[in-house]
Amino acid sequence: MTALVEVGGMKLPVGVEFVKKDTWEVDSKTGKNKRKASVKKNELLERCSKNATANFILIMFWLTAVIQRQKYDLL
Numbered sequence: 001m002t003a004l005v006e007v008g009g010m011k012l013p014v015g016v017e018f019v020k021k022d023t024w025e026v027d028s029k030t031g032k033n034k035r036k037a038s039v040k041k042n043e044l045l046e047r048c049s050k051n052a053t054a055n056f057i058l059i060m061f062w063l064t065a066v067i068q069r070q071k072y073d074l075l
């Protein structure tokens with residue numbers, strides 16, 4: 001799962017979470033072993049969204065600083 005933030009027409013990655021199927025369970029219908037993730041996808045999405053919010057704020061501060069520098073010819 002990847003969290004993206006769109007800033008100025010560009011999409012920037014701010015978070016990546018991989019689904020790890022690290023536990024084994026027996027399927028009740030077929031009797032076969034199946035791998036399951038110990039961390040659910042909703043939990044991974046929640047982590048990405050928290051990270052995206054924090055990174056979005058940092059990107060906005062950075063973008064504002066760049067615009068101000070350009071405005072006053074400080075670059």
